[in-house]
Amino acid sequence: MEREIYLDNAATTPVHPDVAEAVMECMLHDFGNPSSLHRMGLRAEKKLKETRERIASALGVDPEGVFFTSGGTEANNLAIIGTALARKREGRHCITTKVEHPSVLNTFKYLEKEGWEVTYLPVNRDGVVSPDDVRRAIRPDTVLVSIMHVNNEIGSIQPVQEIGRLLKAQGNSPVFHVDAVQSFGKLDIKPVQWGIDLLSISGHKIHAPKGIGALYIRKGVKIHPLQWGGGQEKGVRSGTENMPGIVGFGEAVRWLEEEVDRGYLYRLKGILVAELTERVPSAVINGPPPEEGAPHILSVSFPGIRGEVMLHALEEKGVYVGTGSACSSRRGHMSHVLEAIGTKKDVAQGAIRLSLSYLNTEDEMRQTARIIGQCVKELEGFVRR
């Protein structure tokens, strides 16, 4: 078998070797509880502070606004439920889109059961929401707008900058939450300039370990805690800090900020798309044109070949890809994102997601295109026309 090529980085990424080393060091030697008063505790507290500052600086925000969570899902839950509960006297209407991650959609479904009203905005064929639609959906009782930066299945980029600006121009100014789990470390994010009040990020999508994430909360924005206890994270998120995770998160962000060329992913994607469309002219790209979408996500269908079949055929040859999002891949039904962009059922069922990381190589892109070409040829033999 040829070398393995991992192209499911939107599901999760390998931990970077430097990150792994920092995590190990923390677990074996700097294992103190940051709340403890002795030296071991103080050392942990110092690390905690340094990491908070590093992440804040990557986002261009005040370190006081960075709150660590157990991951992107918890950050999204905290942002949405926390805002809804904190502002329930001001109104019970929220706005989001039809293409959000399940951790946003299912949290809103929960709020609906508890008496909130939620508007789910449509997207165009590229998977992009219209700022005008957002403006029209705003009501006097709208307290929260939650829109993802980059879609995890098709890579569409939402105009969050424009939406942030138009929301800040509103009289009652709803809180603006952005799920930036897929964009952090890949695209520029400027919460302060863009009028973003809350922003979710996750470690394991950027080569830090699983189990760590953060929510940025703009100063002055009220959030009702979900998890009560020892009062860590200024009472917003109680529970002993996941120090190895936090230290790893910091190291991954340092690596991204200092050692990574941000243009690299677009170059990889460009090669992949060019080679793929040349070798498999029948391939259908789902979502935005590749150069308009996120640099690391490509959703592509091969008419007549089911996504799962393709996935397993590729796996046989050492190429690992996803179908839809990992979170919903174990349930058979059609992706809500592909449905929202109007993908025909047979095309949607043929979708696979190729997602790249800074650790992939140009050669891997060419090999992948070649292997996909082979698989398509082999599988087409079995397809009835």
Added chain:
Amino acid sequence: MQRRVYMDHAATTYTKQEVLDEMLPYFKEIYGNPSSVHGFGREARKAVDLARERTAAALNVSPEEIYFTSGGTEADNWAIKGVAWANKERGNHIITTSIEHHAVLHTCQYLEKMGFEVTYLPVDSYGLVYPEQVKEAITDKTILISVMFANNEIGTIEPIKEIGQIARERGIYFHTDAVQAVGHIPVDVKDMNIDLLSLSAHKFYGPKGVGALYIRKGVKLHPFIHGGAQERNRRAGTENLPGIVGLGKAIELAVSNLEENSKRLTAMRDRLISGVLNSIENVRLNGHPTKRLPGNANFSFEFIEGESLLLSLDMKGIAASSGSACTSGSLDPSHVLLAIGLPHEIAHGSLRLTLGDDNTDEDIDYVLEVLPGIVKRLREMSPLFAQHKGGKHYV
């Protein structure tokens, strides 16, 4: 070089090398998302399944009843809020105790604001809860009883089996925060009639950031974190794969060595306790003399500020705590020490030493050698002590 003695294992433990060794491959090699259908994902899934089996075996439950969380605090929050919201049609009354961890207490206080009624049972001077009082507190509106397995500050072990029996007879859900107990003393969920149990890996030599909630099959509770279909639709979020693997290994290790470790720690603890009581005046042991966690020693020294004591010990290389780590930054005296009847000024002068697997007899010798001198020096600076001694002023 100065001797370093870590005696704050109730705050957090280091991660054992064997645990770390098992976790390592799951960072850089087997790093798949357990929800992914490809090989990387399937291998990750297998590792999560194994950890679940190990955790279940340690508690004598079935693997389908184990749900991984981000830690003990989340497990406590989920158990209590989850039961409260899912059973509010049946009633709005919760029974707990006045010495719970803040993850339980503050969650209950939050629920009070939301219209629930909470009874906070008192404890005796050892910190023991009386099953009789639990029984008397039950009303026809009671939906949950939450009593910690062992107290994090004074180490007292509660009569969990008896309370579980009462709860089961009355058809009321019984939750126990067993964060300090699991891996340290025997916990048999089936035998003790426990419906929900919280545990945390970093208290038994696993990593921070991962814990679990045991939910007996059939218990009605709402999800706490919404999103993807992980943990059989009950706890969303990509699984903390290395953390979960570490938890599984750590709990297996802890439980398999439990008897031996507990015997060793108990002997060291008792030597520490009698050594302190014999060599220092005006000191009391907090918590029960025998019904206590193997590694826990908690003292109150009259005429001394706990924080000064901590700092002096730290300068001698001894890491200890004045109460729980979570509240050590606050100036309020411990709610646990107040609940066992200590006056404010004495509660302030308390010291928790929690032993662990890395401590040795020499560590005990060292503490016993250093502590009396520190106490004496601090008392000599204390105006209260001066008054007590009859007007001799040292300041």
